[in-house]
Amino acid sequence: MPVVTIKLAGSLSRDQKRKIAEEITDTLERIALKPKRYTYVAFEELPDENWAIAGQLLDEEEG
Amino acid sequence: MPVVTIKLAGSLSRDQKRKIAEEITDTLERIALKPKRYTYVAFEELPDENWAIAGQLLDEEEG
Amino acid sequence: MPVVTIKLAGSLSRDQKRKIAEEITDTLERIALKPKRYTYVAFEELPDENWAIAGQLLDEEEG
Amino acid sequence: MPVVTIKLAGSLSRDQKRKIAEEITDTLERIALKPKRYTYVAFEELPDENWAIAGQLLDEEEG
Amino acid sequence: MPVVTIKLAGSLSRDQKRKIAEEITDTLERIALKPKRYTYVAFEELPDENWAIAGQLLDEEEG
Amino acid sequence: MPVVTIKLAGSLSRDQKRKIAEEITDTLERIALKPKRYTYVAFEELPDENWAIAGQLLDEEEG
Numbered sequence: 001m002p003v004v005t006i007k008l009a010g011s012l013s014r015d016q017k018r019k020i021a022e023e024i025t026d027t028l029e030r031i032a033l034k035p036k037r038y039t040y041v042a043f044e045e046l047p048d049e050n051w052a053i054a055g056q057l058l059d060e061e062e063g
Numbered sequence: 064m065p066v067v068t069i070k071l072a073g074s075l076s077r078d079q080k081r082k083i084a085e086e087i088t089d090t091l092e093r094i095a096l097k098p099k100r101y102t103y104v105a106f107e108e109l110p111d112e113n114w115a116i117a118g119q120l121l122d123e124e125e126g
Numbered sequence: 127m128p129v130v131t132i133k134l135a136g137s138l139s140r141d142q143k144r145k146i147a148e149e150i151t152d153t154l155e156r157i158a159l160k161p162k163r164y165t166y167v168a169f170e171e172l173p174d175e176n177w178a179i180a181g182q183l184l185d186e187e188e189g
Numbered sequence: 190m191p192v193v194t195i196k197l198a199g200s201l202s203r204d205q206k207r208k209i210a211e212e213i214t215d216t217l218e219r220i221a222l223k224p225k226r227y228t229y230v231a232f233e234e235l236p237d238e239n240w241a242i243a244g245q246l247l248d249e250e251e252g
Numbered sequence: 253m254p255v256v257t258i259k260l261a262g263s264l265s266r267d268q269k270r271k272i273a274e275e276i277t278d279t280l281e282r283i284a285l286k287p288k289r290y291t292y293v294a295f296e297e298l299p300d301e302n303w304a305i306a307g308q309l310l311d312e313e314e315g
Numbered sequence: 316m317p318v319v320t321i322k323l324a325g326s327l328s329r330d331q332k333r334k335i336a337e338e339i340t341d342t343l344e345r346i347a348l349k350p351k352r353y354t355y356v357a358f359e360e361l362p363d364e365n366w367a368i369a370g371q372l373l374d375e376e377e378g
Contacts, residue, residue: 002321003129004319004320018123020343037117039117052231064135064179067132069128071160084245086157090149094146107235114127116164147371175269176296176297192318197253208283212283213279220272304340304355305354307336307354309332
């Protein structure tokens with residue numbers, strides 16, 4: 001029953017999501033003995049404008 | 064002051080959200096004695112591509 | 127696959143959690159047509175000292 | 190390493206997000222001694238239809 | 253109705269939480285025009301063993 | 316800047332957490348090109364009594 005949430009700025013391709021979900025689910029099965037069918041992985045993609053590091057929005061850092 | 068977050072893949076109609084929020088708020092008042100005005104319910108709808116079960120994205124399962 | 131998180135200050139009895147989980151899962155089946163076996167409900171109980179409303183910790187309000 | 194998540198209904202302007210992220214990061218440095226570079230702030234903006242208070246969706250309240 | 257969640261490793265004193273909640277609630281009122289009574293702030297304190305940066309648990313970094 | 320949250324019922328050993336954090340951080344570097352130093356992994360362990368699947372608390376299932 002693990003629920004894995006991956007929150008990030010920007011977006012991932014469908015293929016990146018597919019591989020990441022597969023690997024993380026595999027990691028949790030091998031190391032934590034969680035049967036695959038119980039593992040949920042959710043991707044939360046936020047615009048750069050909605051994420052700050054060190055008090056600065058990510059879309060400023062590009063500047 | 065309960066904050067209820069409902070995270071799911073796909074989307075709900077406005078009417079479904081209205082009824083779900085109403086019932087959950089009522090459940091928390093009856094069973095946990097939380098006054099209705101303090102209960103927040105937030106719906107987080109994710110695209111099927113952003114949700115995996117058993118290491119497989121939900122939009123693959125249709126295939 | 128809905129994941130329902132109920133975050134609150136204070137704690138609930140085991141029996142309250144049992145009934146709330148049962149009702150919410152039922153609500154999501156009836157209204158959103160989500161099969162029960164896919165619904166996860168997680169309770170996150172925080173100490174009153176870790177929750178503020180209107181800028182005031184909940185354990186102050188008692189004073 | 191604090192991760193601050195600000196979940197709200199409606200949306201903020203880029204400038205509001207910039208100032209809020211700056212102030213919160215500063216607050217955590219001054220009061221909790223967390224170096225700025227470790228603090229992440231994420232804004233999660235939900236449509237009014239996805240948020241309920243007291244069992245009522247926020248877009249009903251306008252009515 | 254903003255819900256602010258502050259997730260961090262280690263713990264804060266009651267007084268730090270009190271001041272942080274007060275300042276953040278004030279920030280959201282001044283900048284985002286959110287009435288104070290609607291703002292919830294929740295602190296989620298995790299043991300160092302439950303938090304990793306750069307793939308390393310925080311309690312290793314001390315070593 | 317990805318923030319990965321792993322929410323589960325029960326608990327993991329320190330060694331399981333160490334390996335899981337390492338592998339997930341590595342997965343995000345290889346597949347999503349996220350530099351390791353920006354990735355946070357947080358483990359949220361909940362008692363079995365605080366988690367329900369199919370409307371049933373996990374500590375009932377053992378019965």
